[in-house]
Amino acid sequence: MNEQLPSIALVYEAHELFNQLKQGYKEENLERLKEIKEKMLSYGFNAPFKAILKRTYFENNLEKESEYTDIKKQIKYFREVALLKKGALKRVYIAIAAHMLAKSFLKMGYGDVIEYLPFDGNYIDSLYNSGIQGIKEYKKLNDLVSERKESLPVYKAEVLFKGEKYYIKIKNRDRLEEKVANEFGPEGKIMDIKVGKKDEGIIRSKSVRTTLTSTIINYLSKNKSTKEELEMNAMALLLSPIFKFYLMSSLQERKNNNLYPSLANEPSEEHIEIFKNMEKVDNELKNLDKIISEKIKLEKEMNVPSKLIGLGVFSKYINKEKEWISKYFGVSVEDVEKGIGYVNTYTSSGRGREFLENLK
Numbered sequence: 001m002n003e004q005l006p007s008i009a010l011v012y013e014a015h016e017l018f019n020q021l022k023q024g025y026k027e028e029n030l031e032r033l034k035e036i037k038e039k040m041l042s043y044g045f046n047a048p049f050k051a052i053l054k055r056t057y058f059e060n061n062l063e064k065e066s067e068y069t070d071i072k073k074q075i076k077y078f079r080e081v082a083l084l085k086k087g088a089l090k091r092v093y094i095a096i097a098a099h100m101l102a103k104s105f106l107k108m109g110y111g112d113v114i115e116y117l118p119f120d121g122n123y124i125d126s127l128y129n130s131g132i133q134g135i136k137e138y139k140k141l142n143d144l145v146s147e148r149k150e151s152l153p154v155y156k157a158e159v160l161f162k163g164e165k166y167y168i169k170i171k172n173r174d175r176l177e178e179k180v181a182n183e184f185g186p187e188g189k190i191m192d193i194k195v196g197k198k199d200e201g202i203i204r205s206k207s208v209r210t211t212l213t214s215t216i217i218n219y220l221s222k223n224k225s226t227k228e229e230l231e232m233n234a235m236a237l238l239l240s241p242i243f244k245f246y247l248m249s250s251l252q253e254r255k256n257n258n259l260y261p262s263l264a265n266e267p268s269e270e271h272i273e274i275f276k277n278m279e280k281v282d283n284e285l286k287n288l289d290k291i292i293s294e295k296i297k298l299e300k301e302m303n304v305p306s307k308l309i310g311l312g313v314f315s316k317y318i319n320k321e322k323e324w325i326s327k328y329f330g331v332s333v334e335d336v337e338k339g340i341g342y343v344n345t346y347t348s349s350g351r352g353r354e355f356l357e358n359l360k
Helices: 007-022 029-042 048-058 073-108 111-116 122-130 131-146 173-184 206-220 227-248 251-255 271-280 288-299 306-317 322-329 333-347 353-357
Strands: 149-159 165-171 189-200
Touching: 007 029, 007 073, 029 073, 029 173, 048 073, 048 149, 073 111, 073 206, 111 165, 111 206, 122 131, 122 206, 131 206, 131 227, 131 271, 149 173, 149 227, 165 173, 165 251, 173 189, 206 227, 227 271, 227 288, 227 306, 227 322, 271 288, 288 306, 288 333, 306 322, 306 333
Parallel strands: none
Antiparallel strands: 149 165, 149 189
16 A cells, blocks of 8 residues: 555655654754655645545545445544644644744753753644643633734635635745645646735744744643743743844844744844833833833844844833843843943934934
8 A cells, every 4th residue: 555655655754754853853854844844744644634635545546446345444544644734734834933932042041941842743742731720821821922903915715626615825926836846746636826914913923933832832741830930931931032132133133043943033023012011020020012112113223233122112111220120131231321421312303313313
């Protein structure tokens, strides 16, 4: 049967790799995962489920000969194979996200979090072990970063395959034909294309959102804590790094060296409403959405280092001592004072603002 069904070999190959990945983080494994992902896509593992099922059926050439005489057994077998394909691809995506997030955690100095990443793509077991409260908190975090706030163009194609209609969506019109060929093979025919809009969350990739939020819960679950402590710490681990990233880096820096894969470089006004939740961590951390909004506006106008603008805007809204701000952002008190001076000068009328404008 396996000789007649070449794509199933990829499922076995993936699970062999998953077993190796359980041993821990190795940077070189990312390329291995990307390679197997591309192979899976070329065999249509990301097609609609019914299309995978039908393609699997024809890969086995059941039109000519079947090992099974019982139709119910045939259907059950090919349904199981199709589910294996879908499941293996999903695990590969999660494993890729875990390896990419490991790089981000290392840069932030969160090396102790890395061991809780699902490098083998299995985030379900650790989430289950976190208990009811952990699962509830995971869903809350995931919903937060999934909330769709930014409208982007999306193309919806009607595809005819083996006499049946299927519908797929893609963001890049130029890759539509390639996607149809990968998912359905040469017999997939595009019959119609419609343009619509898709709302995206602050982190666009579903696998990155799932991996990041489940890892936070997995990490926090190692210590026994109350419901309130878990909620507060989970919110801090999710939002604080993103807030600091936006506040301390310029648009170009965010584009060149993003904090997390698929994190919005230029968050919309709706996106940054997420930071209102930081009040749950510290009731003095209010107006963080306004802080990010003003900082992003000023970084386009002021010709000074982006982190100084961020420090100045933060100090303007938050009633914290310079030493506290210095420690929170990991900068010198001198930088905090410079930032306050630059922002106060620029946002007030007079020759000081004129001077800053002439620096451009």
